[in-house]
Amino acid sequence: MDKIAVVILNWNGVKLLEQFLPSVIQFSEEATIYVADNASTDGSVNFIQQNFPTIKIIKNTGNHGFAKGYNDALKEVNAEIYALVNSDIEVTENWLKPIIETFNTEKQTAIIQPKILDFKNKEYFEYAGAAGGFIDKFGFPFCRGRIFDTLEKDNGQYDDNCEIFWASGACFFIRKEVYDDLKGFDESFFAHQEEIDLCWRALNEGYIIKYTPSSVVYHVGGATLEQGNPKKTYLNFRNSLLMLVKNLPKRGLFFIIFFRMILDGIAGLRFLTQGKFKHAFAVLHAHFSFYYLSLGYLKKRKDFQIQKYYTVKSIVFLYYIKKLIVFKEIFNNNQNIKN
Template sequence: MKYNTTDIAIVILNWNGKLLLEKFLPSIINFSEDANIYVADNASTDNSVAFLQTVYPNIQIIQNPINGGYAKGYNEALKDVSEPLLCLLNSDVEVTDNWLEAILFEFNKDKTLAIVQPKLLDFNNRQYFEYAGAAGGFIDKYGYPYCRGRLFKHIEKDIGQYDDNTDIFWASGACFFIKNKIFKSLGGFDEAYFAHMEEIDLCWRAFNLGYTTRFTGNSVVYHVGGATLKNTNPKKTYLNFRNSLFTLAKNTDKNLVGRILTRMLLDGLAGLRFLFILKPLFFLSVLKAHASFYANLSYILKQRQLLKKRSNYFQIKSIVWSYFFLGKKTF
């Protein structure tokens, strides 16, 4: 099957994001000719739906009954979306001319391809990569994610160093293309996550089944990042630490106990660092993340038993060691 733009469903998840829709929908409409655009609303209370119905009556609206976060929100919204290719797009993303053509080229070139991510640049600092996914993601032995173009807080300037088309381990949920049948065969996102890192879990599950995820530098989008939950919010720290543990425990191939014990040590050091820099609420977030992980351990282990495992998922043993102890700041 040869895909074209009419085979793409662009699905934007919205929760009280009327101002973001006003700002970013125009670029999506202008540069996505023939694609089908949906807004999946997570029970907004800010007049988002009324705005869409008035200003953009041709956009299809999916109204979720509750705010189930990113994971449940998309799972519910995509049940009846039938286009062969799904683009899960954050509401704070500006797209550019020909952004879909490069994505279609990759899917048409490689029939085994499951997931594709474009180049993610910072909307407010446009010469630099954006934190959420940059130029494609990888993961270390202990489940810590990192990106080409972003290691922890160090963001690289885009000077063309990642203008390629290459296989990656995970794609950013900020702009996430996936074949519809594969998304549904994987059971969608794990709703226990609520938000953050559910796309990494999905990509890991896809990897374990032999599917390929790819980055293409020929498609460029600009992402604000943190528009719905800022990095300064301790809840984001809690979700990132907890969901990272969920993902590791579900999908790693072997020696789970040893890897979780190592994570306890490394996360403990991260928590102490938060105390040292006088951020006690973030320290508590790390503690709460581990408490929630152990409270949900029965569910996680049941999931682990059901999922296929595959070795050689990591390229580097410890990104923490490489970054903080060896001083490596770029991919």
């Protein structure tokens, strides 16, 4: 069994592979590198075979999205640690060393995220993960270094190893035994929020999730499904509600979901006032899909859920009403953040 396997999920991303595979190969001597291809039609597989013959290729039977794409591919990977890496990630020298060391010395640590900076503006944190993720009481995710659309400059303010609530799927390290124990990603999510759901389930099982800043990667972000895509809006709103149904503590479950749906409705109205009609419809579509799926998701609930899952009660209130747009500002006003 390999110690670590870097597994890159690809769908019609030949240009991204051409740009970013060289850094992965150059700086990943400790790992076996795989590309899991979701039935691409752009010649990705032939490109890899001709230009990067040392990379192992896993051919999935269709475009199954992030969740099922990885679940299917990882059945063919035999390694102690999985490094799930987006195809638009540039890695840096020695990026794997601190991750491996943390796993070796901290046996209860199950999932790790590196520091994720913006490939297009390398002095700043990147939207998808930044310096580690948290959620508020109503399931809204945010990060150290990124709250909603506010991105912080990396001045070393988050260069501490710390426990986090969720690790970004853009660059996500997990022990194989934990991945298998949790039965992987929830495939009905297709894409978006599935890594937060997996992390929440891991925490419910008593595992620890860490942020390790001495491992640094750069992420393009939105290369496979751009930020302004209504499908992304739909998946984020729907999957967030489904994640709450699965993982919230029983006490207050229905109140929190009801209040979250009100907040979603406000977001939908905001889209309307901005003329973003497709996004407003995506929120409505997400809620109807949630109604249809929610009973099935209630059956997915486990017997135990951690009670204190959230860092702040409402990141929406703190950001939009109190105008606290930087994580450190919120930390100074809330003493419940683990460091």
